Structures are given as C-alpha cells and as structure tokens.
Amino acid sequence: xxxxxxxxxxxxxxxxxxxxxxxxxxxxxxxxxxxxxxxxxxxxxxxxxxxxxxxxxxxxxxxxxxxxxxxxxxxxxxxxxxxxxxxxxxxxxxxxxxxxxxxxxxxxxxxxxxxxxxxxxxxxxxxxxxxxxxxxxxxxxxxxxxxxxxxxxxxxxxxxxxxxxxxxxxxxxxxxxxxxxxxxxxxxxxxxxxxxxxxxxxxxxxxxxxxxxxxxxxxxxxxxxx
Numbered sequence: 001x002x003x004x005x006x007x008x009x010x011x012x013x014x015x016x017x018x019x020x021x022x023x024x025x026x027x028x029x030x031x032x033x034x035x036x037x038x039x040x041x042x043x044x045x046x047x048x049x050x051x052x053x054x055x056x057x058x059x060x061x062x063x064x065x066x067x068x069x070x071x072x073x074x075x076x077x078x079x080x081x082x083x084x085x086x087x088x089x090x091x092x093x094x095x096x097x098x099x100x101x102x103x104x105x106x107x108x109x110x111x112x113x114x115x116x117x118x119x120x121x122x123x124x125x126x127x128x129x130x131x132x133x134x135x136x137x138x139x140x141x142x143x144x145x146x147x148x149x150x151x152x153x154x155x156x157x158x159x160x161x162x163x164x165x166x167x168x169x170x171x172x173x174x175x176x177x178x179x180x181x182x183x184x185x186x187x188x189x190x191x192x193x194x195x196x197x198x199x200x201x202x203x204x205x206x207x208x209x210x211x212x213x214x215x216x217x218x219x220x221x222x223x224x225x226x
Contacts, residue, residue, distance in 0.1 A: 024071035035061035039108040055091035074121035
C-alpha cells in the first residue's frame with residue numbers, strides 16, 4: 001500500500017525536475033536570440049553611441065544566458081558563451097568605430113553557432129530525458145509487479161495452510177469419534193473379571209487392535225504431509 005502511495009510522488013518529482021530543466025533551456029535560448037537581435041542592431045547602428053548601446057544590451061542577454069546554462073544542462077555551450085561575452089565586452093568599450101564593429105561581428109558569428117549548438121543539444125536532452133523516463137517507468141512497473149506477486153504468493157500460501165489445518169482438524173475429529181465409539185464398547189472392561197465372557201474379551205481385543213491401527217494410520221498421513 002505504501003509503495004502504491006509513493007509512486008505518484010516519485011512521478012511528480014521526476015516530472016517537476018524535467019519541467020524545470022525544460023524551462024531553463026527555453027529561457028537560455030530566448031536570451032541568446034535576444035543577444036543576436038541586439039548584435040544585429042549594433043551592426044546596423046548609424047552612430048558610435050548606438051553601436052555601443054546595443055552591444056551592451058547583447059552582453060546583458062548573454063550574461064543572463066550564462067546563468068541559465070548550468071540549469072539547462074547543455075555542456076557544449078560553455079566555451080562559446082565564454083568567447084561571446086569576452087568579445088561583447090570589447091564591443092561595449094571599443095577603441096574606435098571599426099573596433100566596435102569588428103568585435104560585434106565576431107560575437108554575432110559565435111552567437112549563430114551557439115544557437116545551432118543549442119538546437120542540437122535540445123534534441124539530445126529530449127532524447128535522454130525520454131529514455132530516462134521510460135527506464136524509470138519500467139523500473140517502477142517491475143517493482144509494483146514484484147510487490148503484487150509477493151502479496152499474491154503470501155495469500156496463496158495462507159489459503160493453502162488454512163485448508164491443510166482444516167483437513168487435519170476433520171481427520172482428528174474422525175479419529176476422536178472412532179475412539180469414543182470404541183471406549184463405549186469397551187466399558188465392560190471396568191466390570192469384575194468374573195462377569196466378562198470370552199466373547200466380550202475377543203471384541204475388546206479386536207477394537208483395541210483396530211484403534212491402534214487407526215492411530216498409526218493417522219500419524220503416518222500427518223508425517224507424510226508435513
């Protein structure tokens with residue numbers, strides 16, 4: 001019963017962890033696309049200040065993406081994130097207009113590569129998560145099945161034991177009835193010996209022998225069944 005109650009909790013925990021990871025990856029992807037958009041605006045800027053402003057917006061988006069990277073679990077993006085941020089930092093405070101455009105172009109190229117890597121990583125993560133979910137579900141089903149089988153085995157053994165006890169009780173009752181009947185027949189044994197006829201003596205001997213045989217037979221059956 002406890003196992004059955006625990007299964008929904010385990011499922012919810014696993015589902016919640018996967019959902020949180022999926023949200024982190026979505027937010028990471030959004031921030032990277034924002035950085036790409038701001039890089040394009042920086043390159044299309046017609047003056048030096050606008051160029052630096054949009055380069056800074058792209059840098060802020062990439063710094064947010066860096067925070068989300070670990071939660072998403074995509075290890076491949078670590079190196080690219082590092083170089084994009086370093087180039088954008090140089091684009092924010094360039095020596096001149098040309099330097100600003102150079103580092104912004106370089107950042108844009110790396111961001112496009114990063115988006116491709118994220119797409120590939122997302123497919124890999126989804127596949128791994130699906131495989132993990134299938135494995136965990138199979139394990140839980142096996143545990144539940146084993147638990148049910150154990151319970152059914154115990155119930156079957158208990159039923160068999162109850163039937164065996166009932167059979168023994170019936171046999172003991174039959175033997176007891178036979179003994180009581182024989183004792184009634186043998187009651188003249190308590191009378192004085194001079195009143196016992198030879199016929200009664202023979203009957204007594206016969207019933208005593210029969211009683212011994214019945215008892216031996218019952219004991220033999222009990223030993224075999226045990």
